[in-house]
Amino acid sequence: MTEKLVIIGNGMAPGRMLEHLFEQVPGRYQVTIFNAEPRVNYDRIMLSPVLSGEKAFEEIIIHGDGWYIANGITLYKGHKIVAIDRTAKTVTSDHGVTESYDKLVIATGSVPFIIPVPGHDLPGVLTYRDLDDVQAMLLAAQSRAKAVVIGGGLLGLEAAAGLNSQGMDVTVLHVMPTLMERQLDPAAGYLLQRAVEQRGIKVITKANTQAITGKGKVEQVELADGTIIPATLVVMAVGIRPNAALAKDAGIAVNRGIVVDSGMRSNDPDIYALGECAEVNGQVYGLVAPLYEMARVAASQLAGNEAAAFVHMDTPTKLKVTGIELFSLGDFAEGEDRQEIVLRDAAAGVYKRLVLRDDRIIGTVLYGETADGAWFNDLKKKQTDISEMRDTLIFGQSYQGGASLDPMAAVAALPNDAEICGCNGVCKGKITGAITAKGLTSLDDVRAHTKASASCGSCTGLVEKLMVLTIGDKYNPAAVQPMCGCTTLGHDEVRRLIKAKGLKTIPAVMQELEWTTSCGCAKCRPALNYYLVCDWPDEYADDYQSRFINERVHANIQKDGTYSVVPRMWGGVTNAAELRAIADVVDKFEIPMVKVTGGQRIDMLGIRKEDLPAVWADLGQAGFVSGHAYAKGLRTVKTCVGSDWCRFGTQDSTGFGVRIEKFMWGSWTPAKVKMAVSGCPRNCAEATCKDVGVVCVDSGYEIHFAGAAGLDIKGTEVLGLVKTEDEALEHIVALTQMYREQGRYLERIYKWAKRIGIAEIKRQIMDDGEKRKAYFDRFVFSQRFAQVDPWSERVSGKDKHEFRPMASVGFAQAAE
Amino acid sequence: MMNWIAVGTLSDIPRRGARCVATPQGKIAVFRTAEDQVFAIEDHCPHKGGPLSQGIVHGAAVTCPLHNWVISLETGKALGADEGAVRTIPVRIEGERLFIALEALASRAA
Numbered sequence: 001m002t003e004k005l006v007i008i009g010n011g012m013a014p015g016r017m018l019e020h021l022f023e024q025v026p027g028r029y030q031v032t033i034f035n036a037e038p039r040v041n042y043d044r045i046m047l048s049p050v051l052s053g054e055k056a057f058e059e060i061i062i063h064g065d066g067w068y069i070a071n072g073i074t075l076y077k078g079h080k081i082v083a084i085d086r087t088a089k090t091v092t093s094d095h096g097v098t099e100s101y102d103k104l105v106i107a108t109g110s111v112p113f114i115i116p117v118p119g120h121d122l123p124g125v126l127t128y129r130d131l132d133d134v135q136a137m138l139l140a141a142q143s144r145a146k147a148v149v150i151g152g153g154l155l156g157l158e159a160a161a162g163l164n165s166q167g168m169d170v171t172v173l174h175v176m177p178t179l180m181e182r183q184l185d186p187a188a189g190y191l192l193q194r195a196v197e198q199r200g201i202k203v204i205t206k207a208n209t210q211a212i213t214g215k216g217k218v219e220q221v222e223l224a225d226g227t228i229i230p231a232t233l234v235v236m237a238v239g240i241r242p243n244a245a246l247a248k249d250a251g252i253a254v255n256r257g258i259v260v261d262s263g264m265r266s267n268d269p270d271i272y273a274l275g276e277c278a279e280v281n282g283q284v285y286g287l288v289a290p291l292y293e294m295a296r297v298a299a300s301q302l303a304g305n306e307a308a309a310f311v312h313m314d315t316p317t318k319l320k321v322t323g324i325e326l327f328s329l330g331d332f333a334e335g336e337d338r339q340e341i342v343l344r345d346a347a348a349g350v351y352k353r354l355v356l357r358d359d360r361i362i363g364t365v366l367y368g369e370t371a372d373g374a375w376f377n378d379l380k381k382k383q384t385d386i387s388e389m390r391d392t393l394i395f396g397q398s399y400q401g402g403a404s405l406d407p408m409a410a411v412a413a414l415p416n417d418a419e420i421c422g423c424n425g426v427c428k429g430k431i432t433g434a435i436t437a438k439g440l441t442s443l444d445d446v447r448a449h450t451k452a453s454a455s456c457g458s459c460t461g462l463v464e465k466l467m468v469l470t471i472g473d474k475y476n477p478a479a480v481q482p483m484c485g486c487t488t489l490g491h492d493e494v495r496r497l498i499k500a501k502g503l504k505t506i507p508a509v510m511q512e513l514e515w516t517t518s519c520g521c522a523k524c525r526p527a528l529n530y531y532l533v534c535d536w537p538d539e540y541a542d543d544y545q546s547r548f549i550n551e552r553v554h555a556n557i558q559k560d561g562t563y564s565v566v567p568r569m570w571g572g573v574t575n576a577a578e579l580r581a582i583a584d585v586v587d588k589f590e591i592p593m594v595k596v597t598g599g600q601r602i603d604m605l606g607i608r609k610e611d612l613p614a615v616w617a618d619l620g621q622a623g624f625v626s627g628h629a630y631a632k633g634l635r636t637v638k639t640c641v642g643s644d645w646c647r648f649g650t651q652d653s654t655g656f657g658v659r660i661e662k663f664m665w666g667s668w669t670p671a672k673v674k675m676a677v678s679g680c681p682r683n684c685a686e687a688t689c690k691d692v693g694v695v696c697v698d699s700g701y702e703i704h705f706a707g708a709a710g711l712d713i714k715g716t717e718v719l720g721l722v723k724t725e726d727e728a729l730e731h732i733v734a735l736t737q738m739y740r741e742q743g744r745y746l747e748r749i750y751k752w753a754k755r756i757g758i759a760e761i762k763r764q765i766m767d768d769g770e771k772r773k774a775y776f777d778r779f780v781f782s783q784r785f786a787q788v789d790p791w792s793e794r795v796s797g798k799d800k801h802e803f804r805p806m807a808s809v810g811f812a813q814a815a816e
Numbered sequence: 817m818m819n820w821i822a823v824g825t826l827s828d829i830p831r832r833g834a835r836c837v838a839t840p841q842g843k844i845a846v847f848r849t850a851e852d853q854v855f856a857i858e859d860h861c862p863h864k865g866g867p868l869s870q871g872i873v874h875g876a877a878v879t880c881p882l883h884n885w886v887i888s889l890e891t892g893k894a895l896g897a898d899e900g901a902v903r904t905i906p907v908r909i910e911g912e913r914l915f916i917a918l919e920a921l922a923s924r925a926a
Contacts, residue, residue, distance in 0.1 A: 522879030806835035
């Protein structure tokens with residue numbers, strides 16, 4: 001018979017508990033969850049990257065809606081439990097829902113501590129706890145105004161860094177003399193303060209907040225020493241306290257948190273508590289690793305294993321601010337029975353300190369270089385006697401036994417029980433074991449099977465090294481295939497960071513995103529150039545040296561080093577004067593080959609590079625512009641003759657094709673874009689295998705997209721039917737802009753659509769008029785800077801160095 | 817003795833770019849890196865003869881525009897898994913002026 005398990009709270013700890021529970025005793029419990037937040041379980045540790053813009057909310061979801069359905073869980077979103085009736089064994093929510101339970105788990109987490117200064121309740125004073133807080137901060141950040149963060153601990157600094165990267169002028173107020181004094185000693189605290197200040201964040205230590213003032217909303221913060229700091233946003237991040245009020249009201253034993261035994265059971269045997277609201281052996285916890293351990297214990301208890309017990313553990317602290325490396329573990333206060341080893345490298349901004357007692361590590365602070373954190377943690381945990389390696393201990397594992405400094409060797413040398421993922425308590429042996437036993441080849445697989453690197457992600461590098469060590473070349477970092485060998489970031493991450501950090505030049509991208517080469521390679525440079533052209537059309541100066549030769553000289557290179565030239569023929573329509581001009585050019589420059597292309601225009605092949613400007617000049621005289629036959633951009637719009645001539649034509653397909661081409665020419669896209677407009681469903685323009693196609697019908701315009709007729713053959717998907725030509729143009733342009741903003745460089749529309757999902761594209765382009773209009777407007781804005789004929793520019797002398805040799809030498813000597 | 821022939825100035829070549837010098841033995845590509853180092857090699861990829869001067873320059877290497885072979889500007893050798901080499905030509909900067917050593921080219925071509 002199933003028992004009823006009710007959970008109050010839907011954070012990371014109960015989510016993890018359920019995973020363990022379903023694994024151990026599937027089907028034993030019927031689960032109901034009440035979540036005061038109106039959403040699913042997400043990775044709260046990753047809110048800081050969401051705030052800084054480095055991640056999207058969707059990326060930090062742990063359990064999507066499907067997981068709840070698949071496990072038969074009833075999830076009440078936005079329901080806060082207001083009462084527990086222990087006699088009747090029921091809970092009641094603020095919306096009046098009452099559920100009975102056999103077992104109850106309280107996981108109400110914590111509440112942020114609010115300093116009770118005057119003005120703490122003014123609009124504009126926020127805490128930093130959940131997604132609502134992050135969204136409120138992002139909204140406030142749009143004003144680019146001043147923010148004050150009260151609290152220089154982990155959360156406060158992450159909030160400050162996030163607001164700073166959103167463009168706010170941020171001041172951090174910290175009551176103690178150095179930042180993060182609970183995790184860092186003063187020396188490391190100082191280095192941290194310097195790094196924070198270098199980002200343009202002001203730090204005031206020993207700052208005693210006296211009042212927050214303003215008329216109807218926050219205007220300034222006043223300190224006890226009289227300092228006044230103007231601010232429109234105040235974030236309080238001074239600490240948290242267990243949220244135990246509900247349990248207390250129900251008569252459950254509460255001290256600082258809900259008092260539980262080492263089996264996570266409260267003084268009511270049917271009620272458990274876990275997470276930040278629980279107090280075990282007089283301790284409350286706030287970092288994820290012990291909370292996940294509680295989840296493991298609670299699940300075992302609920303599964304019937306009464307021996308499962310929670311044991312206190314020290315957890316390393318890491319700061320999740322991109323570019324600041326910091327690791328802190330254990331106890332590092334000074335004392336008579338302790339010795340310390342310190343390494344300082346001022347130039348490199350490195351500070352390391354080990355605190356020893358009886359030749360054993362009891363505390364570690366690493367700043368600037370944290371790769372050996374896992375090793376020190378391991379030595380501490382095992383209480384290893386370090387006397388033999390004392391002299392070189394601080395230099396890290398790779399220095400022991402004369403081993404090389406190769407980080408791979410360091411990971412290889414870790415013992416099997418060394419902890420790799422601190423958040424989830426996963427050791428090396430468990431990861432390598434799972435890789436071998438289950439044949440795992442991708443990081444996502446390892447995350448799914450072991451949970452390693454699935455929370456804060458800071459051990460991802462270690463896990464990847466383990467994968468390489470275990471399976472060598474078979475490791476396929478597919479989930480985030482790096483752009484190229486110059487970076488570990490994938491295209492999507494790079495695109496997001498370009499926007500989030502406001503990076504507007506290729507050197508800025510390479511500097512900020514820590515490229516490993518000095519100036520990139522032939523793979524990443526053209527991609528970055530496109531992303532910057534697309535994202536900052538008015539500000540970015542196109543870097544021609546980062547374009548392939550075809551786009552640099554606006555012609556197509558051929559196998560013998562000559563070029564081919566294709567002028568635009570709008571919609572495939574031409575006339576006698578144009579054809580005569582082409583014939584004249586062919587004669588004059590002795591062009592060896594003239595060919596009609598598949599895109600309904602004329603290609604002249606075998607032109608010497610030096611002749612290109614002169615060829616363009618003659619073509620330009622006849623009114624031709626570049627056909628961009630070489631571009632990752634709009635190529636052709638193929639048409640049939642439509643209602644003007646064809647007895648079956650339903651609309652003016654030729655006219656519409658010409659209109660699309662005149663509207664969209666010159667735009668750069670991730671890969672080439674070929675379009676077509678057919679005047680009736682007989683589809684003579686072959687619109688149903690194009691990147692974007694239109695099939696005209698009596699009732700309007702059927703818009704197609706995501707076809708392919710090259711390496712792959714694929715019929716198009718139907719985007720939808722619209723009534724007028726104007727609407728059709730708006731939809732096509734919006735679709736193209738969506739692709740321009742999201743596509744990976746060299747990814748054709750059909751591949752992009754497969755990745756994003758046809759339904760999602762339809763939703764944004766067909767159903768969401770506001771979004772469609774915004775895409776359309778951004779395309780139009782970008783065209784203001786893109787619609788310049790590159791041929792006439794070059795006829796007028798632009799880039800003339802491209803077309804001439806620098807010098808001719810040696811011919812005289814050769815004649816002698 | 818080497819005969820240095822002036823072929824132009826540093827500013828004639830865009831950073832991370834190349835220009836050609838026509839000679840009786842064929843074209844020579846003169847490269848300028850992001851750090852203003854200058855190299856000269858035959859403008860002829862060892863793979864299928866692609867014009868290396870038209871490639872994308874990164875670090876002290878160029879990627880051929882035809883089939884993406886990467887050629888070291890310092891040694892003329894193909895990098896990575898590919899095998900092959902082009903001739904390198906001595907080049908010197910005197911102030912702004914660029915010189916290449918033509919006899920070296922002629923004698924080696926003979």
